[in-house]
Amino acid sequence: MPELPEVETVRRGLAPVAEGRRFERVEISEKHLRFPWPEGFVQQITGRRVEALERRAKFLLWHLSGGLWIVSHLGMSGRYTVFPHAGGARGLGEFYFQPASAPERGPHDHLTLWLDDGTRVVYTDPRRFGFFDLVEEPANHPMLCHLGPEPLSAAFGAEQLAAELARRAAPVKNVLLDQRVVAGLGNIYACEALFVARISPRRKAHTLSPSGRPTLRVERLVAAVKEVLQDAIRAGGSTLRDHQRVNGDAGGYQQQFHVYGREGESCRRPGCSGIIHRITQSGRSTFYCPRCQR
DNA sequence: AGCTCGACCTGCACGC
DNA sequence: TGCGTGCAGGTCGAGC
Known part of the structure; x- marks a missing residue:
């Protein structure tokens, strides 16, 4: 799975699609990932706008309106796929997105985010070692608070x-x-x-x-x-x-x-x-x- | 305190 | 073809 370069690649792909958009509808699978879904996950994030997508180490951080953050880890086999709305933003930049006609939900799709422009973002994870959490301060999250320096920053020397x-x-x-x-x-x-x-x-x-x-x-x-x-x-x-x-x-x-x-x-x-x-x-x-x- | 190992899951490639 | 085995990008916690 994903080490830093893979997570950064995902972040760079998702950011132009998701930043500034609102979650119009959210759906999760009944299966648990590494941990159970956070209490009220769907209700908590529905309607919020994505302020920014950030990365810390191998964690993807969704900064949402109202000061809420989604902490997302891809475990060993997690991936995100963007499905544009029919007639939507296909061909944005260098990307050619999956056709909107792709199947509704595969057996390993665990989270579907419908954005307010009709774009669908799907998280898929066969091995289910990934997880999602909701926090107000990601740096204080138990899995982030002991992390060392970012290798590409000056702090790592x-x-x-x-x-x-x-x-x-x-x-x-x-x-x-x-x-x-x-x-x-x-x-x-x-x-x-x-x-x-x-x-x-x-x-x-x-x-x-x-x-x-x-x-x-x-x-x-x-x-x-x-x-x-x-x-x-x-x-x-x-x-x-x-x-x-x-x-x-x-x-x-x-x-x-x-x-x-x-x-x-x-x-x-x-x-x-x-x-x-x-x-x-x-x-x-x-x-x-x-x-x-x- | 530091280190190694097993556990958590599914899928796939291999040998018999 | 079918089945068993081992292996896979991560992380935590048990036990030495």
Whole structure:
């Protein structure tokens, strides 16, 4: 699912469609997602206008009129699809939206939002690890209040990361997945960033900066995280199976993977003849080149 | 306190 | 074809 670049891709697709519009009608499925639907969810949001769509880490934040926010997490398999009203905004910008004649409700559609211009926005999530919540202050939400810095902001730098790595004994890959350290990386982009930085995912975090001061390797890691995420956003995220843009298109970054999913294939780094390995760390697959990642 | 693992779900690709 | 197994982008909480 969706890591930061996929959520950002969804946000950029939804924002021009939804911002400034009101929810005319709202429907939810009877199935629960990761948590039960918030009390009075449908009544609470019906009639409100969407002031802005924002993102924090992997969370999508719908800022509604009256100071209410929808916190939306896509879990592993969540996606949004936009269906324009017949004769509506088809072809807006670069997007080609799903035809309005698409089926009313699929088995994994859990939320349908009818906007006041007739556009329909549908949230689909087969595995139901995603969730929705309603809050007045998203930063105080229990799942957001401990998040570390946004990786693409100035708050995420070598100074801060070095200090964090120095006090951790776990493999650096696991630490990159800790949302308190940096918020938004997931399994794919942690692997990819470590490859770009030429750092082994197995290396104990504190060995990258024993003193807690920035080192060359930590600087490289910070730059690699930013570069990989920016490239992935530019490509519309990665589509393995579930992720899609709101117009139904797949993302494109999976074609640029350096290591993810490439077990047994040869390393793409110029001059390196290594073979990509897959190992398991904390129950999750890690891909890396043992030859050029140290 | 920090770390690893199982649980939460469904679908799909694989081997027999 | 059919069935069993393992795996998948995330996160929390139990238990070491």
